[in-house]
Amino acid sequence: MSQIPLSTSAEAEHAQSDLDRNDNTRQIVADVAYRQLVIVNVMFVGLEGAGDGNWVLVDAGIAGSAKAIRSAAGARFGGHGRPACIIMTHAHFDHVGALETLANEWEVPVYSHHGEHPYLDGTRSYPPADPSVGGGLLARLSPLFPTSPVNVASQLYDLPCDHSVPFMPDWRWIHTPGHTPGHISLWRERDRVLIAGDAFITTRQESVYAAMTQSPEMHGPPMYFTPDWASAKASVRELAALAPEIVVTGHGAAMQGPEMRAALDALAERFDEVAVPQNQRA
Template sequence: MAQQVPLDPHSRAENPPSNTANDDGTLELCSDVAYRRLGIVNVVFFGSPGAGDRKWVLIDAGVMGTTGLITRAAEERFGAKSRPAAIVMTHGHFDHVGALEEISDQWEAPVYAHGLERPYLDGSAAYPPPDPSVGGGLMSMLSPLYPRGPVDVSRWLQNLPDDGSVPNMPGWRWLHTPGHTPGHVSFWREADRTIVAGDAFITTRQESAYAVAVQEPEMHGPPMYYTTHWDNARSSVELLASLEPDRVVTGHGPAMQGVQMRDALHRLASNFDRVAVPEGGKYAERPAAERTGGEYRQP
């Protein structure tokens, strides 16, 4: 079974990014990219420190109850009463949209996502049920209790541009990286080879409450219990590995950089079926879309 394979491809980076921690716990990955861990998930801030109102972008929106933490971190980094030019979403799972409805209204900010993710953000569809039988950890076992949505930010919601650009993030492109969800995207900046990967791959074993608490950097596939199309998930990891990134920040786990990170990502891609796909998982045997005769649409 995948969860029993030794962590050979899950190598630690030779050195984590030289993060500078602010007083509020925000970590700076590079001059204009920072992230903050909020419980079990990361939110990412794009923009230079002190950028000011409407001069920065929030990537994902954390778990429920974190609106105040996100706004305070934003003001600490960008200035008092600073609002984003946009909120861009990797996907719409509960731990990435927890503050989205409240914070988009408060900031009056447009929300961008892939068109295939739109139903889970406009109130019209819920995600497929999780698979608590995979991964062998407490987080997996508890997954039936997690909200499946949908949230409704239709007032602010827009599709990401068809040309691959990312609104208000010059030099970045969005890449469709499905598998974990149908409309999952990652963000890529070629100039310094930086990836904001969402949950296409992650750097902690998210199925384990202990691993989530300890946060030792390890390369892993997407969270098993919520991934509903494993063939697509494999292709997405292969795509991101082929970019030869220098640094990555993911939805779960610490940021990683360097040669060992890149090697671990290549090993994950090469050994994906053995180390990431759960043996016997219901979505490993048959993707969610096939189980419902098409795209999953359960209000």
Template sequence: MSNEMKKNEDDKIIPMTSVSGGKEREVREDIFYYTNQIVNVIFLGKPMADNWVLVDAGMPGSGKKILEIAEKRYGKGNKPSAILLTHGHFDHVGAIIDLVEQWNVPVYAHPLEFPYLTGEKAYPEPDPSVEGGMLAKISSIYPHEPITIKKVLQELPADNSLPELPQWKWIHTPGHSPGHVSFFRERDRAMIVGDAFVTVKQDSMYKVLVQKKEVHGPPRYLTTDWNDAWDSVRKLGALQPQLAVTGHGTAMEGEELREGLLKLMENFEERAIPDYGKYVKD
């Protein structure tokens, strides 16, 4: 492995899962996602398409399974044109180095995420003191050190277009992380939101285990700027999405999504922002 490619120093398998773990779902002909333990990995492109894109890279240790699913959906040797990252937290880049070493494709991210993807800077530590359930309380075990993928890392285009996806655009949705982005397609109002908002209460071990479907703000134990997070939810809600594939939880669409997102926007302080925690401002 070159100096430009290095896993994080606290890389480790995190032993947690949910009833959705291992499931594969196609929500549009060209939007497919696989739930890796508790996080979603998204594949954009019709089955057996020559041109397809991967969004995010799952939990540590998931590379082999992601490669198997890609081969099953797109054919042996048919690698993606690119990998897009919503952000660089451990559960979204867990297999990125294994995948890049296999595929040798560019990885695109917002420049504000670059310090965490080039080995320069660790993310703020997860906050086990934050108001929340068991997954918040044990969050100190989650990796937060940076990875290094300088060799393949590229900035998302400044005009908000998405490489290899002419109908999609990227939207800066910070709060959960500084360079967090979401993706939106106007023609069918489909949205990939990463952790800008989620469809399961991610700090609750029980709700994650059973995948209770409800719209919530970003995971509390890793969100460091709640004002930005609220602005990002408003920004996404204003686009009136008809489908949202989130980083955690089951994809949601139609009236269920509209009502859930509206409630979150209108009651963000009580539904999303914790009452206490080291990243909560008075």
């Protein structure tokens, strides 16, 4: 199975425009930044110094990451670092690790697609991971990853039916299933910024080395946790058709520009060849 590489010019563009900051985030535009927490990214949407209630957290990292998220939020936004809400792209363990802690501490609403609610209200576990796909140590270890739900039922709300995003003017949410039933991505047309979650990613997540170093490569969703490849393919094609200028994904470095778009287009066109595992569990 081949990968979709990103050219060195795209990597250089990323390195110049996405510098490390004193709040330990990487800013991609004035009001969007992200922080890598071991193997996963969390996103901070709002202007620096915006103050409490004037920014949004997208996803909540791995277990034990509440302190890092809280610290980055306080440094970036000031005040007590409290957001207006938390938006979940999906509810896998590496995206909900600090969710219960932060939602309860901040007393803020949590929004997701209704298809993810069973995994966020304590009622349903995800299917077990498939260690036979993708190769790499993370894939082999994936049966050890938690699949049980978290429970933020008292603070959990559906995303609006009109596809607007609470507390994020100009953004809309897009249902991008495949990796999970209720997976969403976030899109802003005016500057063509895409927060893709795990609909596609920019690192080979099955490999520990790649997941830690985040060397830029265009990939489909993490193989070991993706049960519906037909929907995943349709989701990638829908996102590629948007022709984004900047993408930030749940795993891997944010990327921008024509090389990124060419790689995303190639992933969409060759999805069955480069993203779908040939030895997946029946």
